[in-house]
Amino acid sequence: MNLKEKLKKDDGSEATNASRYKSLIGCLMYLTATRPDILHAVSMLSRYLSCASEIHMVAAKRVVRYLKGTQSLGVKFCESDQFNLHGYSDSDWAGSMDDMKSTSGYCFSLGSACFSWSSKKQDIIAQSTTETEFVATTTTANQAICLSQ
Numbered sequence: 416m417n418l419k420e421k422l423k424k425d426d427g428s429e430a431t432n433a434s435r436y437k438s439l440i441g442c443l444m445y446l447t448a449t450r451p452d453i454l455h456a457v458s459m460l461s462r463y464l465s466c467a468s469e470i471h472m473v474a475a476k477r478v479v480r481y482l483k484g485t486q487s488l489g490v491k492f493c494e495s496d497q498f499n500l501h502g503y504s505d506s507d508w509a510g511s512m513d514d515m516k517s518t519s520g521y522c523f524s525l526g527s528a529c530f531s532w533s534s535k536k537q538d539i540i541a542q543s544t545t546e547t548e549f550v551a552t553t554t555t556a557n558q559a560i561c562l563s564q
Contacts, residue, residue, distance in 0.1 A: 425466075436472055440457065440461050443457045443479075451532040454532060491527075501523065503523075504519065506547045517547040518534060520534035533554075
């Protein structure tokens with residue numbers, strides 16, 4: 416999925432086969448367990464399960480083409496001298512064209528492998544990028560506390 420492409424509920428395009436779209440998104444959700452690189456795209460596409468259009472189906476098929484071209488990628492656990500917990504977070508500001516809410520995500524790695532990740536629409540409408548990043552960092556810190564115990 417093109418990250419610069421902004422999807423909307425009412426995009427003016429023709430409706431697609433809802434059953435096929437839901438099935439495809441369900442399969443992609445299953446794959447996020449071993450392919451965290453598609454999590455953000457699948458999270459965005461899953462917001463349109465009730466009102467999928469041709470534009471949403473094209474974007475979902477683009478994710479499938481990406482997976483086909485990157486079959487060798489995935490979560491790999493390799494031997495490492497350093498066994499430290501590292502966390503990363505990021506967010507966009509007002510990324511949803513429908514309600515102007517932001518999306519934030521995090522990823523944690525232990526040693527050389529990513530083992531915990533999330534991408535979720537924030538519950539609030541942030542007034543600035545600083546507020547959006549603060550919410551993302553808070554969510555990441557809460558997860559870090561749980562993981563370190």
